[in-house]
Amino acid sequence: MAIKTSDLNAKLFGKADKRRATTPQEAQKAAKEQAQIIELAVAGEELVAFELMRIPANQVEKETVVFAENAREQSFLNEHALSDVLSTLKERGQQYPAVGRRRADGKIEVLDGSRRRMSCILANKEFLVYVAENINAEHAKFLSDVANAHKPLSLYEKGKEMQSKLDSGEAEDQKALAKMFQCSEALVSGALKAAALPLELLQAYPNVADLGRPTIVKLHKQFSELDTSKQAKLIEKCHDQGRLVWQRSEAQGVARITKDVSETLEEWIEELAPRKRSAVNKIDLVKGRVSYTRKGNNLALNMKKIDDKTMKEILQFVESKLQ
Known part of the structure; x- marks a missing residue:
């Protein structure tokens, strides 16, 4: 009786369906078909074997963590920010496994796929992730950065990256940042303003990635005009009753909720510091x-x-x- 190559590999090596991917297209195809093992040359260097792991829904939070240097702000990941992933996940399950590395404590550190991870947690679904044993910090950062290129970062997240370049001296000013990130100086200015805002304030919105530069610039101006004590009171209002502002909105749809949140924040700011007419x-x-x-x-x-x-x-x- 004939035996499939994948089955033969399983008998000889205890592993089924081992693929070597030399191009992004091959890697994507292997991932989509959920090959048990994929061998990849990370950052064009040494070949690394990634094994497909299936994490039960009730163990995802316990057995996995997100790479600490991932530029994506995990606290922004809610049902609105992940609506694109959740719709597919609920209907057809996870289409592409995430990518991670095994830590010394046994946990899986997710390098590519933090949005898929959180979606599985919210939807109570099994989490698929390719895991490698020997991924150094440099390669981990490479995989994380490449992954984030697929789904644009919010202005806040971009601003955090830009600010770190300024702090480290890699960029001298906003003009240098614009050249480094290949964007306009206006976008750099907006991103830095977003990064200067408290995380707790931005969490008031249902999907921070949807906030454009005009909204950020206006919010930054309004918040900056408050003194320290009033800023603290505004933040306190944002987390009143243990619920975020967007969770208290009765509006329907992300756009309307976002508008409602902006109007609510403006009302609170006006109450805290009435404008002199x-x-x-x-x-x-x-x-x-x-x-x-x-x-x-x-x-x-x-x-x-x-x-x-x-x-x-x-x-x-x-x-x-x-x-």
Whole structure:
């Protein structure tokens, strides 16, 4: 009776379906087909064998951790931020295994696939991960960075990376960062502003990755104008009742919840530090009929009991003066 090569490998080596992938396409195909072992040249260097592990749903949090240097902020990963993964996961299961390395304490450190990991936790699904025994720190960072390129980081996460480059001296200023990260200086400025905001404040939103530069810049300005004690009170409000702001919203859909959160934060900031409104004196021109207010170069007229003919004459006069 004929025997499959994969079965022969299993009998000889105790491992089934061993693949050697020399290109990203081959690696992707092997991963999709969930080959038991994949051999990869990590960072184009030595060949490393990754074995497919299946972690039971109730053991994912206990048996796996996320690589500490992963640029993706794990606290942002909720059902809204992971909706793209969760929809597929619930219907067809995990399509592509994650990638990790075995730590000295026996736990699996996830290098590529932190979003898939959290999705499995939220959906209570089995977690598939390719695990290697000998991955050094440099290669671990390489795998993690390559993985994050598939799903764009939020402005906050990009800003954290950029700030670390400034702190380490790898980049001198925002212009150097723009060149290093191949983006505009405006984006660099927005990302750094995002990174300067407290994590607890950004966690108010359902999906931080959806926050654009205008929202971040506005929030940064509003928050920066508060003194330290009021900033602390705002953060406290964000975590009141043990629930995040987005979890308290009654709006439906991420876009509407995001808008609702922004409006809520603005209301709280206004309560904590009401804006001083300059007094505008109203002057009566014709008592009971015409009054006006003047603010800077602006003039506002308030007229009562004006018939159509008079209105037309007044408008024509104004038009003739301002054309």
